[in-house]
Structures are given as C-alpha cells and as structure tokens.
Amino acid sequence: MLIKNLFPRPEKDTLAMLDRFHATLSKTFPLKGKHREVLHKNVRDLSDSLTSDRESLKKDYMGDARLLGAYLHYFLPWNLYRMSRLFSGINPSVRDNGTIIDLGSGPMTVPLAMWMSMPALRDRKLTFVCVDRAPKVMNEGRKLFDRIAGPKAPWRIVTVKGSLGMKLREKGDLVVAANTLNELNLSARGKQQDPMGKLARTLRQYMAENGRLLLIEPGLRRSGETLSALRGLLLEQRLSPLAPCTHAGECPMTGLGKSPWCHFNFGIEGAPGKLMNLTRRARLTKTGLSLSFLYMTEGEAEHAEAVRVISEPFPLPEGRGQYGCSDRGLTLLHYPATGPLLYPGQFIVPQWPEETATDAKSGAVVLPVAIKQGKKK
Structure with a gap:
C-alpha cells in the first residue's frame, strides 16, 4: 500500500512520552551541577561541532561527559520527535518474534522512537540488535529505554560493540541506519575504489528474506546525494522503494551539482516545553525539522503512479x-x-x-x- 502521509502529527500518547523524557533522563543520567549550569553552552558548542566544524570533532566525542550530556538532553529528544513522526507515517511493522538491526544505534534512538510512536508493536516479542562503537552511549540509552518502556516490555535488546560492516549472526526483518551514513567517508581512496557499492552490498547482507531497509539522514544536500546514489545501487540488487519514492525509475533529485535533493521539512507542533526552552537558551533557531530518508523492501512495492x-x-x-x-x-x-x-x-x-x-x-x-x-x- 502506498503511504499517503509521511509525517503525521504525533499522537497524544507519543507527545506525553516526549514530555516526560527529560524527567526520565534526569534519573538515568543526572547532570553534575557545573554541567547543568552550562548545559545550554555545551549544546551550542556541540551543535557548532556537528555542523560547521565537523572535521575537528573526535570520533569518540560521546566519551566526553560534557558533550554526552548535551547530546542526550538536546539532540536525542529532537531526534526522537523527528523519527517518531516518520515511524508513524511509514509504519514499519515487524512480525512477532521479528528482529530489528539498528546500525549506529547511539543512545538507542531507534528503539526509543519506535516504542513512543508505534503502540501496535509494544505487545510483540521483538529483538533489537543494536550496533555501535561506543558501548557507554548504548548503555545510557538502554537505561532510558528500560525506564520508559517499563519492566514488562517484551522487547529484547542486544548490544554489540562494533560498526557498520561487521558481521552479525542475526538477519534483520527490518534494518535501520539512522544518522549513521553521514559519519562515513564514502570517497574513493586507495584500494577502496567503490565505497558506495560496498556500502549497498553490506546493507543488503544484513536483511532477512523479505526484509526491509530504512535509512534516515539529516536533510542536507550531501545526505540526499548519498541516499539517491544508494537507491540506484539497491535497485540493482532487486530491492524496491516503499517511500518516499512513488516509482522505481531513475531518481530525479540526486543532489548533484545544482540538482535538487530529496528532503522534507515539517513543523514542531507539540514539541516538549523543556526542549524548546533549552533550544532558546542555546540560541539555536528551531521553527521546523528536516530529514532525508529511504525505505526499501525485498518484495514488490505498489506505486500507483502518484x-x-x-x-x-x-x-x-x-x-x-x-x-x-x-x-x-x-x-x-x-x-x-x-x-x-x-x-x-x-x-x-x-x-x-x-x-x-x-x-x-x-x-x-x-x-x-x-x-x-x-x-x-
């Protein structure tokens, strides 16, 4: 079935969980006095490093308590809001006893967002295989998930220290890589002359039979360019686009040169007050959100000439x-x-x-x- 609306407004239940997020975070990751007083400054510093000064940011920046606190209090809740709206729209349903592979999991953003926005899955026995090179960040996310979902949640979470490309025993009914591809160096250097082709083959190998693949990236030109190129390579591997594409033909929004790139902007209705306040204190303008994504399946997809x-x-x-x-x-x-x-x-x-x-x-x-x-x- 063709997905009509990709970013519906969050349901009351989702907004309530987002509103309680900071109270929950204060229990699992309490800030020390000095870090709490300058949290807005740390948020601003990390935002600058993640955008205009990305090259100077260390790969293990999450090991810095100051930056980790800024990420958990600001970037994580905004990502939860962003992904909750997307998950509500595309509704990536997974069968009972199914497996979700979360590549570059960080603080469990994907399991948290799916729990908040997809109540139909909360009673299913699902296994999340969460892969990240920073175990400490995953552990913080795991504590958050346990608090938010509660002790009776049937979801089983397995954490794996590693990075995209490592071999896993499991195959995913749903494979997700969120805010992960933008951290890769996909330029052809040395022996690796086809990094994009290798990436497409790697993602495909994580998928179970009749599995689905979901890639979520910031709504930047370079992200749109990457996803458009991957889409073509994944089509060659007999995957079909479910969203946002309404066809399986050539992508007209490649992001190359002056070409437009596929990304979406949407509003922030119902965003938590504490998060909005922190955003203002950090002097970061936030009137809307954007993202680029690609959702594909091994099976056939309906397109309906839309x-x-x-x-x-x-x-x-x-x-x-x-x-x-x-x-x-x-x-x-x-x-x-x-x-x-x-x-x-x-x-x-x-x-x-x-x-x-x-x-x-x-x-x-x-x-x-x-x-x-x-x-x-």
Whole structure:
C-alpha cells in the first residue's frame, strides 16, 4: 500500500512520552551541577561541532561527559520527535518474534522512537540488535529505554560493540541506519575504489528474506546525494522503494551539482516545553525539522503512479508551486494563487493534462493542481 502521509502529527500518547523524557533522563543520567549550569553552552558548542566544524570533532566525542550530556538532553529528544513522526507515517511493522538491526544505534534512538510512536508493536516479542562503537552511549540509552518502556516490555535488546560492516549472526526483518551514513567517508581512496557499492552490498547482507531497509539522514544536500546514489545501487540488487519514492525509475533529485535533493521539512507542533526552552537558551533557531530518508523492501512495492510532494510551497508568477517526484521525473505542482496546499510528504494521484508543459527554470514537468477545501489526503 502506498503511504499517503509521511509525517503525521504525533499522537497524544507519543507527545506525553516526549514530555516526560527529560524527567526520565534526569534519573538515568543526572547532570553534575557545573554541567547543568552550562548545559545550554555545551549544546551550542556541540551543535557548532556537528555542523560547521565537523572535521575537528573526535570520533569518540560521546566519551566526553560534557558533550554526552548535551547530546542526550538536546539532540536525542529532537531526534526522537523527528523519527517518531516518520515511524508513524511509514509504519514499519515487524512480525512477532521479528528482529530489528539498528546500525549506529547511539543512545538507542531507534528503539526509543519506535516504542513512543508505534503502540501496535509494544505487545510483540521483538529483538533489537543494536550496533555501535561506543558501548557507554548504548548503555545510557538502554537505561532510558528500560525506564520508559517499563519492566514488562517484551522487547529484547542486544548490544554489540562494533560498526557498520561487521558481521552479525542475526538477519534483520527490518534494518535501520539512522544518522549513521553521514559519519562515513564514502570517497574513493586507495584500494577502496567503490565505497558506495560496498556500502549497498553490506546493507543488503544484513536483511532477512523479505526484509526491509530504512535509512534516515539529516536533510542536507550531501545526505540526499548519498541516499539517491544508494537507491540506484539497491535497485540493482532487486530491492524496491516503499517511500518516499512513488516509482522505481531513475531518481530525479540526486543532489548533484545544482540538482535538487530529496528532503522534507515539517513543523514542531507539540514539541516538549523543556526542549524548546533549552533550544532558546542555546540560541539555536528551531521553527521546523528536516530529514532525508529511504525505505526499501525485498518484495514488490505498489506505486500507483502518484506524485509525492517534496518541497514547501513557493510563489510563482501565476499562483504557487511545490516540487514533487513522480514516475515522470521532477514534477512542479502548480496551484492557484489561493486555496489549500499539500504538505511535504503527502501524495496526490494526478490528473495529467493531455499535453504537459515543462518548467523553463527547473526542467520539471508541470502538473496543474486545484485542491478543494477539506479534500487534502
């Protein structure tokens, strides 16, 4: 079934768990007085290091209590909010007694987000194989999960010290790598002339028969470029895209040169007050979130000739526009000057005109769209 809305607003149960997160964290990872007083400064420093000064950041930065505290109090809850919305949209259901492999697990972000946003899975006996090179970070996440899920949770969590590429005994019904690929050096150097091909083969080998693969990355150009390239290589290995793609053809949003890249922006409705306050104190602007992702399956996927809305709306000389993706390539949805719009991540089954125009600026095929009030999908 084609996924209609990738980022629905969080349910009350999810928001309640997110609201309680900092209270739970204060019990499992209490900050020392000096670290608590300067937490907002540490958050700002870590944010700068993870963005503009990434090359100077040590690989084992989580071993620094100051930076670990900043990550757990700021980056982890924002990632939980971001992933909870995605999990609610794509609904990656796993069978009872199934296995999820979480590559680059960090503080158990994926198990925590799935527990918070997917109540249908809370009664199933699932095994999470969490792989990370920093056991201390996984241990902190494990304590958080045990507190949030409670002692009767049927999920079994196995932690493995290592990195992406290591051999595992288990195969995953669902294999997830979240905020992991952006930390890899995927440039061709020395003997490794095909790092992207090797990565695609490695990810494929972790999957069980009829398994699924979910890759989640920041909504940056380099992430979109990486995921677009991987998508092509995984298609060659007979995987089919479930989302965000609505087709199995060539990706029109490669991120190469001036080409657009596939990423989504969405709002932060219901984000915890303590998290918002910490964000303001750290002088970090947060009016929305973004991510890039790729969700693929070993089986066949339904596509239904739909158009997925990718961008936020922008003005056109006559009306308004949004970029989307379809089996016809990059698509410009052209709306009237007034009236409802679709949200990034939603899709529409189009009524194409008999003769389609091409946008001179982007080269996108133009799709006229008029949505009636109350008829958004």
